[in-house]
Every structure is written in structure tokens, then in C-alpha cells.
Amino acid sequence: MSEAFVYTTPLDPRAAPLLEGLAHEYATRYGDVLREPGEPREIDRYPAHLFAPPHGNFVLLLRDGVAVxxxxxxxHDERTAELKRVWTHHALRRQGLAKKVLLELxxxxxxxxxERICLTTGFRQPEAVALYLGHGYTALFGPVADPETPRKLPFEKELVVPLAQSEAAPRHAEAVQR
Known part of the structure; x- marks a missing residue:
């Protein structure tokens, strides 16, 4: 079993099953509360070009050539990236794949x-909340708030820039391909 990260685009055919799974997950967890009639599905709200270098990126974790x-x-702003669509195949959960993807991102x-990351996750995704809290993200919502009230749960994290990178790397350098 071999695993590799591949930087690509949401339009890559290898991404389609994962993105459809994510769309299904959003629909089943939130279909009754978040989407207004006529609005695009959450998965379709952002065009692919926003996830392209030099300002963004899109990564797949492949296992034996299949996106998992x-x-x-x-x-988000000059010093902040906003994470979107951190996702693992529904049948492969609890294997640490989301952690691998998060660390790679x-x-x-x-x-x-x-130098900084921000993100929001949904109020019906306790797995995501635990992932982010467990990896040093600060919750920007009250821990005692009714989870149905805020709807979107924001997080942020200041990243530690390695000394060698902070001295030598230009801002928003070309994406490193693997």
C-alpha cells in the first residue's frame, strides 16, 4: 500500500468521488437547515481557480492511485490562508487520513x-472540531454555546515559520509539487 500527495485541481477526475461524497455528507447533515432554495450546494460555492497557486492550492491523498x-x-488575506474541504473517504475514516491531509495543507x-490559517466547520461535525482542537487551532466561538446556534464554527491558528524559510522564501512562492 503506497500513499502520496498530489497537488492538482478540484476539477481533477480523481477528486470527483471525494467531492461527491462531501456534497452528500453536507446534504445529509445540513440539508434541513443551511441551504436556501436556489442557492448553490456548499461544495459548489467556490470556483476551482480560488484553490490554485499562487494564492491557494488543492491536494489529494492517493492510496495506490485512488483518492482517499x-x-x-x-x-483569506495577505498573511492568512483559509482551509476548505478537508475530507476523507467515508469508508476509510478513523485511520488518521484527515490528520495527514491537515498537516500537509x-x-x-x-x-x-x-503565516496564519483560518477555517470554519459546521456545527454538526464534531469530528472536525476535535481534529482542529487537537492540532492547535483556537476556537473562535464559546465552548458552552448551543451548537445549533452559531451554525458555522470558526477556528484560527498561527503557524510557526521555520527560520530558514522565513529568511529565504518569497511571499506566495510557486507551489511545491510532489
Missing amino acids: GGGAFMR EAQVLRQGY
């Missing part, structure tokens, strides 16, 4: 010159 996880980020965010 993935994620993306886009520019953090490394790529740094390689592209950002």
Missing part, C-alpha cells in the same frame, strides 16, 4: 508564504 482524502486552501500554506 483531500483538502484545499484559498487566500499546513506545510503547503507555509511554503506559499502564509
Whole structure:
């Protein structure tokens, strides 16, 4: 069994099953509360170009050539990237894949010159909340708030820039391909 990260685009055919699974997950967890009639599905709210270098990126975690996880980020502001679509195949959960994707995205965010990450996750995704809290993200919502009230749960994290990178890397450098 071999695993590799591949930087690509949400339009890559290998990403389609994961993104459809994510769309299904959003629909089953949130279909009754978040989407207004006529609005695009959450998965379709952001065009692919926002997840392209130099301001963003999209990564797939391939296992034996098949996408088992993935994620993306886009520019939030000059020093901040916003994570989107951190996801693993529904049948492969609890194997640490989301952690692998999160760590790879953090490394790529740094390689592209950002110093901070922000993100939101849904109020019906306790697995995601635990992932982010367990990896040093600060919750920007009250821990005693009724989870049905805020709807979107924001997080942030200041990244530690390695000394060698902070001295030598240009801002928003070309994406490193693996």
C-alpha cells in the first residue's frame, strides 16, 4: 500500500468521488437547515481557480492511485490562508487520513508564504472540531454555546515559520509539487 500527495485541481477526475461524497455528507447533515432554495450546494460555492497557486492550492491523498482524502486552501488575506474541504473517504475514516491531509495543507500554506490559517466547520461535525482542537487551532466561538446556534464554527491558528524559510522564501512562492 503506497500513499502520496498530489497537488492538482478540484476539477481533477480523481477528486470527483471525494467531492461527491462531501456534497452528500453536507446534504445529509445540513440539508434541513443551511441551504436556501436556489442557492448553490456548499461544495459548489467556490470556483476551482480560488484553490490554485499562487494564492491557494488543492491536494489529494492517493492510496495506490485512488483518492482517499483531500483538502484545499484559498487566500483569506495577505498573511492568512483559509482551509476548505478537508475530507476523507467515508469508508476509510478513523485511520488518521484527515490528520495527514491537515498537516500537509499546513506545510503547503507555509511554503506559499502564509503565516496564519483560518477555517470554519459546521456545527454538526464534531469530528472536525476535535481534529482542529487537537492540532492547535483556537476556537473562535464559546465552548458552552448551543451548537445549533452559531451554525458555522470558526477556528484560527498561527503557524510557526521555520527560520530558514522565513529568511529565504518569497511571499506566495510557486507551489511545491510532489
